[in-house]
Amino acid sequence: MQIVREIENFKLGAGPIYLALGNFDGLHKGHQQLINEAVTAARNGNGIAAAFVFEPHPTKVLFPERAPKLLVTAQHKAELMEKLGLDLLIYNSFTLAISKCSPEEFVQNILINKLKIKQAFVGFNYTFGHKGAGTPELLQELGEKYRFGVKVIPPVQVNGQVISSSLIRKALDSGEIKQARAMLGYDPMLEGQVIEGEQRGRTIGFPTANLAVSSELNVPGNGVYAAHAQIKERIYTAVVNIGTKPTFHEEYPISIEAHLIDFGDDIYGEKMRLYVIDKIRDERRFNNVEELVRQISKDRDRAIQIASSQ
Numbered sequence: 001m002q003i004v005r006e007i008e009n010f011k012l013g014a015g016p017i018y019l020a021l022g023n024f025d026g027l028h029k030g031h032q033q034l035i036n037e038a039v040t041a042a043r044n045g046n047g048i049a050a051a052f053v054f055e056p057h058p059t060k061v062l063f064p065e066r067a068p069k070l071l072v073t074a075q076h077k078a079e080l081m082e083k084l085g086l087d088l089l090i091y092n093s094f095t096l097a098i099s100k101c102s103p104e105e106f107v108q109n110i111l112i113n114k115l116k117i118k119q120a121f122v123g124f125n126y127t128f129g130h131k132g133a134g135t136p137e138l139l140q141e142l143g144e145k146y147r148f149g150v151k152v153i154p155p156v157q158v159n160g161q162v163i164s165s166s167l168i169r170k171a172l173d174s175g176e177i178k179q180a181r182a183m184l185g186y187d188p189m190l191e192g193q194v195i196e197g198e199q200r201g202r203t204i205g206f207p208t209a210n211l212a213v214s215s216e217l218n219v220p221g222n223g224v225y226a227a228h229a230q231i232k233e234r235i236y237t238a239v240v241n242i243g244t245k246p247t248f249h250e251e252y253p254i255s256i257e258a259h260l261i262d263f264g265d266d267i268y269g270e271k272m273r274l275y276v277i278d279k280i281r282d283e284r285r286f287n288n289v290e291e292l293v294r295q296i297s298k299d300r301d302r303a304i305q306i307a308s309s310q
Helices: 029-044 058-062 074-083 103-114 136-146 165-173 177-184 289-308
Strands: 002-005 017-021 048-055 088-093 117-123 149-153 189-195 209-212 223-231 234-243 255-260 271-281
Touching: 017 029, 029 048, 029 117, 029 149, 048 074, 074 088, 103 117, 103 136, 117 136, 136 149, 165 177, 177 271, 209 271, 223 255, 223 289, 234 271, 234 289, 255 271, 271 289
Parallel strands: 002 088, 017 048, 017 117, 048 088, 117 149
Antiparallel strands: 189 209, 189 271, 209 255, 223 234, 223 271, 234 255
């Protein structure tokens, strides 16, 4: 898959463009359905399956105090899109100037003049243009005017609920990992760099890797989780604690610590991904270190059981 940063750097290729439009935060099952429709149409039309995504999220530019935490990084989003068969991903900066474009100006400037699209694919709740005035219905009208097709993807449901990024965030915040996975279609993932922590885990027999993640990334609620940890190309079963270490601190910033089972290498500075499988228990304060160690042993056994059952 080709990734283009900024629409000005795009050059028309050999085939017509079938374009998926949206922010695709999380690339959940609803988004996947939309991408799949674009890919199928592109294959049938000997064209290029593409997506156009504003980066950063428009809300972060217009209303930073209301900006949602992201479910995936831009890199992970691109990887997921490539797996779905997308040929081209265009990341374009979202600016205040762009926010002032009317819906028709957006269509003229981007979809017609720059991309010359054959067909657009949008979700049922897609908005575009100044103050989000553009709707799927308006896009269809503009499609007739400028002679490109528009396909609107209806809502996708899981367990009777319409899938949305906000609903997935709510599930993650509550530690409902299985519910989040059912909507995402894959394990929720955290990624970042392994940094030095308090190194207390080594002294109690459970060394941990402290993961520094972007403050923009949505992190599951406090608790202990079973996960798969990926370092380079290797995968390990892990027990992950997300929280404030209440046994040792009255107040402490939220940290993400992973104990990788049957692993003892020095990985400071390495990139690591944590694919969260399920929640084991809530975080809680223990009366002493011995009590904590006994519980971590149980957590480790439970994490192995959960990971092996996948």
